[in-house]
Amino acid sequence: MDFGTTVADLRKEKGISQTDLAAQLGIHKNVLGRYERNEVFPSIDIARKIADILEVSLDYLTGKEDVQIDxxxxxxxxxxxxxxxxxxxxxxxxxxxxxxxxxxxxxxx
Structure with missing residues (x-):
């Protein structure tokens, strides 16, 4: 699975809206939408924050690992x-x- 789909799926599983996740990240929700559509990719700092908020490893989020470790x-x-x-x-x-x-x-x- 690609980065954007993984982020979107995890966000939805946790019941977090795009607006809420974007606010926690300090970015505009349109930017988050572009991440989820794989139009652009976040900086490593933002990717780490996304992983922390969604409670997954950065490796899982980026597709390096296929097992989600809580x-x-x-x-x-x-x-x-x-x-x-x-x-x-x-x-x-x-x-x-x-x-x-x-x-x-x-x-x-």
Whole structure:
């Protein structure tokens, strides 16, 4: 999905009008409309603000990632990244076990 469509879809999912989002960004709603139609693209600062307001990563917003990671999950991952290597490895071992279990369940279904 392209940048503009992603912004428009997320904005609508969250029940935010173009006028309200534009006001939060400090831009005119016509400019936001042009972003949503992919006629122009925002500066990196405005794109970051859009991602923050819509509670998604900038990677998701720009199409680099196809999985939407919510803010709480992202914060938890960043917190784990600060752990000592041994602790991170324990946590990732548990996560890897759950991923493997899920893959096996999917194959068996």
């Amino acid at each position: 803010k709480i999950t992202s914060q938890r991952i960043l917190e784990v990244a600060k752990f000592e290597e041994a602790d991170r490895n324990h946590i990732f071992s548990v996560i890897d076990a759950f991923i493997a279990k899920r893959k096996i369940q999917t194959i068996l279904q």
